[in-house]
Amino acid sequence: MATAKIITWSRPDKDGQYPIGIKIWCNGKPSYIFEGHTLPNRDLWDAKKQEVKKSFPNAARLTNYLSKKLSEARDKALRLETDELKVSAQQIKATIRDKANGKQKSKGVPFKEIADQYLKEQFECGNRDVYLADKSRLVRFYEFSKNDDLPVSAVNADFLHRYTVYLRKDRKRVGNSKTSPKPLSERTIINHLLIIRTLWNRAITAKAVSNENYPFGADGKILIKFPESIKIGLNEVELNQLETLDLSDKPSLNHARNVCLVGYYFAGMRITDTLLLKWSDFQNGRLYYKMSKNGEPGSLKMPAKAAVILEQYKSVQNINGLVFPDLNRLNNLDDRMKLRKEINTAENRINKAIKVVMTKMACTKNISPHKFRHxxxxxAEEMNVSPKVLQRLYRHESINTTMIYQSNFSHQKADEALDAVVGF
Structure with a gap:
């Protein structure tokens, strides 16, 4: 909390006079407002009565002036703390100066200031995918707001309702053309709102805004709810067909199949983790690795089918001790931005190849590397594997996450109910 009082400077100036003015104290740091008024002696200021002693010429006028400045400083401190929560003595001083000079200050911390800091942190941490995706989403936000000084507090529920309507009006660019836009998907719109919510939460944590004006939630606020998506993977017959498909004359297609199947064999491992597998991760017939998404460590038995595939790569000289050669263009794995870019390139290449493989199988499902997790x-659902076991395999922090995920594949009871009703 900020405090202010009238003080006289402890040391005389070059003319032997003692400056008198306002001291502002906030968050352990002081700031001073002096406007040229001085006293020939510090004893001429009565600190207890907060007035200039009558023995000084124009004492009453100077006392009134100083009292007015003190009242203004206290009022500004209270207003800033109410609007922004996080203020400094320098900020209070600057606000008073700006008013005196006829300048208007934007109310509250600018949204863009919070956003720029967030993007900077993502870039410096090497979170390339997050950085690029959220940077693109914020471009649309700025196109809508048309105000770089827009305070966080102004991004309220009404503002976001209008922003959502704006996003639904053909905001997706087709290729490099800006003449053939089409509507964004509901999931994409939700992702645009998610970054706004993230930045609002960061602003609250930094005490830059009050959570009383938080625009997300129920009762007329912005409710973020992910749209249901259909998750379909390969069934037993299709997996057997994929395993036995002859691709000996197609090295790139064979490699794509190998990467996808290894991910499948290790409990639906994400392709990022599959491409980052090292030979040193395998010890005593088990795989030990940390999941890149959440840093959760774990251990899995080496399936016999996975061992057969990995045997094909033991003679390949890969950099950085990796099993698969997809990241061999990198001299090391230290630069996270370069690493994420190379992983994305490899994933796109494998994605295209596995679709060709599906065509050779006459499979019409839209299969990607991630669909092997599905x-x-x-x-697992067909085999009635316990959710507790799956939670450990997936490395979910909460069993609820596992239950929600598995519900996408739980059709047996619904099918039985349907047969019971219509199969009379």
Whole structure:
């Protein structure tokens, strides 16, 4: 909390006079407002009565002036703390100066200031995917707001309702053309709102805004709810067909199949983790690795099918001790931005190849490397694997996460109910 009082400077100036003015104290740091008024002796100021002693010429006028400045400083401190929560003595001083000079200050911390700091942190941490995606989403936000000084507090529920309507009006660019836009998907719109919520939460944590004006939630506020998506993987027959498909004359297609199947064999491992597998991760017939998404460590048995595939890569000279050669263009894995870019490039290449493989199988499903995680979940549901066991395999922090995820593949009871009703 900020405090202010009238003080006289402890040392005389070059003319032997003692400056008198306002001292502002906030968050352990002081700031001073002096406007040229001085006293020939510090004893001429009565600190207890907060007035200039009558023995000084124009004492009453100077006392009134100083009292007015003190009242203004206290009022500004209270207003800033109410609006922004996080203020400094320098900020209070600057606000008073700006008013005196006829300048208007934007009310509250600018949204862009919070956003720029967030993007800077993502870039410096090497979170390339997050950085690029959220930077693109914020471009649309600035196109809508048309105000770089827009305070966080102004991004309220009404503002975001209008922003949501704006996003639904053909904001997706097709290719490099700006003449053929089309509507964003509901999931994409939700992702745009998520970054706004993230920045609001950061502003609250930094005490830059009050959570009383938080625009997200129920009762007329912005409710963020992910749209349901259909998750379909390969079934047992299709997986067997994929495993036995002859791709000996197609090295790139064979490699894509190998990467996807290894991910499937290790409980639906994400492709990022699959591409980062090292030979040193395998000890005593088990795989030990930390999941890149949440840093959760764990250990899995080496399936016999996975061992057969990995045997094909033991003679390959890969950099950085990796099992698969997809990241060999990198001299090391230290630069996270370069690493994420290379992983994305490899994933796109494998994605295109596995779609060709699906065509050779006459499979019409839209299969990608990530769909092999769905394939594992689907087979686990068919085999009635316990959710507790799956939670450990998936490395979910909460069993609820596992239950929600598996519900996408739980069709047996619904199918039985349907048969019971219509199969009379």
């Amino acid at each position: 394939s594992f979940a689907q087979r």
